[in-house]
Amino acid sequence: MTVFYFTFAMLAVQDVAFGAARQKLRPTAVAGSFYPADPAALIAMMDEMLARVAEPEIQGQILSVVAPHAGYPYSGPVAAYSYAALKGRKYSRVVVIAPSHYEAFDFTSVYDGDGYVTPLGTIPVDKKFAKQLTTMSSSMRLSDRGHAATSKGAEHALEVQLPWLQHVLGSFTLVPIIMGDQRYESSRALGAALAKLIQLDDGGAQPGAGGTLIVASSDLSHYHTYAEAEKIDKKTLQALTEWDYFNMSRNFESRVWEACGGAPIVAAMIATERMGANQAKLLRYANSGDVTGDRSYVVGYGAAALVKAPGEQAVEKPYTLSDEQKNTLLGVARKSVTTAVRDGRSYDPGAVQDAALNEERGAFVTIKEAGDLRGCVGYTAPVKPLYMTVRDTAVLAALRDPRFPPVSVRELPKLEYEISVLSPLRHVRDVREIVVGKHGIYMKNGDAEGLLLPQVAVDERWDRTTYLEQTCGKAGMPPNCWKDHGTDIFMFTAVVFGEHRPAAHP
DSSP states (O other): OHHHHHHHHHHHHHHHHHTTTTOOEEOOSSBTTTBOSSHHHHHHHHHHHHHTSOOOOOOSEEEEEEEOOSOHHHHHHHHHHHHHTTTTOEEEEEEEEEEOSSOOOSSEEEEOSSEEEETTEEEEBOHHHHHHHHTSOTTEEEEOTTTSOBTTBOOOTTTTHHHHHHHHHOSOEEEEEEESOOSHHHHHHHHHHHHHHHHHHSTTOOTBEEEEEEEEEOOOOEEEOHHHHHHHHHHHHHHHHTTOHHHHHHHHHTTSSOOTTHHHHHHHHHHHHHTTOOEEEEEEEEETHHHHSOOSSEEEEEEEEEEEOTTOOOOOOOOOOOHHHHHHHHHHHHHHHHIIIIISSOOOOOOOOOHHHHSBOOEEEEEEETTEEEEEEEESSOOSBHHHHHHHHHHHHHHTOTTSOOOOGGGGGGEEEEEEEEOOOEEOSSGGGOOTTTOEEEEEETTEEEEEOHHHHHHHTOOHHHHHHHHHHHTTSOTTGGGOTTOEEEEEOEEEEETTEEEEOO
């Protein structure tokens, strides 16, 4: 197999060199290692994997798929689910977004060449679309960075998707994108630009019927035990199906969750959301341990489709806590503050067996004294078990809220505690979606960000416009910042309960 690989790669390089005056082609780099270099063997392998997949019943337009990018023997059985979903659908253009594994650069690299070569032939680059895309944000450039081979290796994450696409879709033009910057701002810039350009350029063509498909190339967690990988990947995939791409991006950046192509996934979600996607359908999850039998050191793989389903609307899942669970959390908050203030140490609540309290969720703890605010701090992202989030944010509210001096020992008996357990964040496309008294608001524009909990608007008797303006102020932005196209507005619900407040539910 290795002999065929080097032979094919040398021929590809020679072809590129011979035609250098006419075309700049990216030759195959991992044929013969990640997948077969022989076209017949490659097709046979893909057909065998596709034959094992029952084609998913997906109603509506598939705007994007997420597919893993390891060697075909490892991730191919999962990737086959993404590509089986595309069978029978037609796309004239495919945008493939992948991460950079070998080369470091701080921008999104849109390939500046004429085509990508695979054992199944050359895929032409849509050079007009690629050029237009890079004019839409300074974070994107026409470049071969991340695409060309380096001394460390040649990027596989984009290449391995191409034979699947050629085999399932036939002919199409390609927009190859490698993201060197994994921050949310880069994903947002790419996603927003793709949505705008696709909608302008496709001229009404529907995805799956001649329009544009987006492929996000990503594996999931890396090199954990089988059980730990499943635990981490479940959180990532839950955020995907809940469409909470903002907290997903934050947890990728802080390495709480793992996906080497996390930024491409977020970019695809942002783009397709703006194109009308309303459903993220998980098609398959597995990891390398399912193939090798070695469960000590695995890599996670997920397949998903982002769909514009007819008549489907995002549904906020109801979330409740029992009175006993609420009292437990209030007790944790009070004991945590008392222990930190009086004894100068962290409170240890011990093992909590309750499944709901062990679920990772964002939460805020609000502390009041004689009815006046004394501190309020929280996590929007689900980074810890709920009871641990309450423990930590209660202490932060008491001692680290920069608006107030630290709580003193003499104040402890006077404090009242309120807890707000947050739902996933959902991006707001129309501010009329925000219901005062039901939704909290989180705003972000660059480095400026601010949040107000749903009960604040009720307590202050604000209307929706005032609520939006006050959230702008909380973020340190002008009152009309919510009208700025650069401002992201997210909404959430919360289960709110306290020692002197009737429980509120989403």
